[in-house]
Amino acid sequence: MQTISIIGYGKMAKAIACGLNGKFRLEIIGRDKEKIEDFIQTNSLLNTTSFHSQKTIDIKDKILILAIKPYALEYFKYENQSRVVFNIMAGVSISRLQNVLSSKSYCRVMPNVASLVGSGLSVIYSDDMEVKRLASDIFDTLGSSIFVDKEEQINSAGAISGCGPAYLGLVAEALIDAGVREGLSLDISTKLVNGLFDGFSKLLQVKTPNEIRLDTTSPGGTTIDGIVELENSATRAAFINAVCAAHKKAKSLS
Numbered sequence: 001m002q003t004i005s006i007i008g009y010g011k012m013a014k015a016i017a018c019g020l021n022g023k024f025r026l027e028i029i030g031r032d033k034e035k036i037e038d039f040i041q042t043n044s045l046l047n048t049t050s051f052h053s054q055k056t057i058d059i060k061d062k063i064l065i066l067a068i069k070p071y072a073l074e075y076f077k078y079e080n081q082s083r084v085v086f087n088i089m090a091g092v093s094i095s096r097l098q099n100v101l102s103s104k105s106y107c108r109v110m111p112n113v114a115s116l117v118g119s120g121l122s123v124i125y126s127d128d129m130e131v132k133r134l135a136s137d138i139f140d141t142l143g144s145s146i147f148v149d150k151e152e153q154i155n156s157a158g159a160i161s162g163c164g165p166a167y168l169g170l171v172a173e174a175l176i177d178a179g180v181r182e183g184l185s186l187d188i189s190t191k192l193v194n195g196l197f198d199g200f201s202k203l204l205q206v207k208t209p210n211e212i213r214l215d216t217t218s219p220g221g222t223t224i225d226g227i228v229e230l231e232n233s234a235t236r237a238a239f240i241n242a243v244c245a246a247h248k249k250a251k252s253l254s
């Protein structure tokens with residue numbers, strides 16, 4: 001059984017550790033001993049060791065997953081050379097990473113928060129076949145994964161699938177509010193929106209977005225009046241601009 005060392009014990013580290021639990025030996029690394037111990041206990045992690053340090057981490061021959069905040073990268077000093085680094089930090093490029101730590105291979109990964117429920121989507125970039133196979137073994141345990149051919153595509157993909165849950169969260173909140181405004185209870189409105197997202201995600205596997213829209217929009221019906229309101233508010237442009245803004249920010253972190 002291989003050992004995977006995860007630096008960090010936040011939300012994404014939790015999703016990854018829970019996905020890998022029992023399938024790999026784990027090592028949880030960070031700066032706070034109590035938080036690490038609590039993380040291992042709360043998530044019932046098996047075959048797991050821990051290492052805490054305020055400064056230096058020995059990464060010799062490790063398979064590392066970097067699950068800390070981008071600004072925290074330089075907080076630690078990394079000694080020796082790791083076997084491979086899976087970097088999930090938004091916007092942090094391989095060249096920035098190479099200036100901070102030495103590894104035989106570097107791999108960029110952009111998971112998303114649905115990993116917490118085993119339905120995550122991870123976008124992966126590596127130019128090494130063996131690393132790609134290991135990346136699939138690790139990140140498929142969180143849901144599914146997609147490979148991109150160029151490192152810069154990670155930032156574009158991340159602006160959609162990594163940030164997307166927040167955008168859809170905003171849409172879900174707005175629809176729940178709309179139901180309440182129209183006189184439904186919060187509970188009923190929430191159940192309607194949950195069911196809507198669930199059914200929509202399944203429909204999207206067999207139909208294009210345009211087909212779904214046309215199937216719902218009958219001539220002179222109710223939906224087209226709603227669509228006109230959304231088009232008047234430039235909803236499509238707002239989403240496209242949101243993805244562009246997130247992409248721009250990710251590039252600025254490189």
Ligand SMILES: NC(=O)c1ccc[n+]([C@@H]2O[C@H](COP(=O)([O-])OP(=O)(O)OC[C@H]3O[C@@H](n4cnc5c(N)ncnc54)[C@H](OP(=O)(O)O)[C@@H]3O)[C@@H](O)[C@H]2O)c1
Nearest residue numbers: 008009010011012067068069070072075088089090111113
């Ligand atoms: N959440 C998402 O949807 C998502 C999606 C894709 C990628 N990511 C990436 O995943 C990474 C982790 O995100 P998260 O959502 O899991 O964040 P999080 O829950 O806030 O966890 C952050 C982790 O970073 C550590 N950290 C923060 N500041 C630090 C510092 N100054 N020095 C050392 N360690 C520090 C924290 O440890 P302490 O408690 O000790 O500070 C904690 O282990 C980020 O780089 C993010 O870009 C997140």
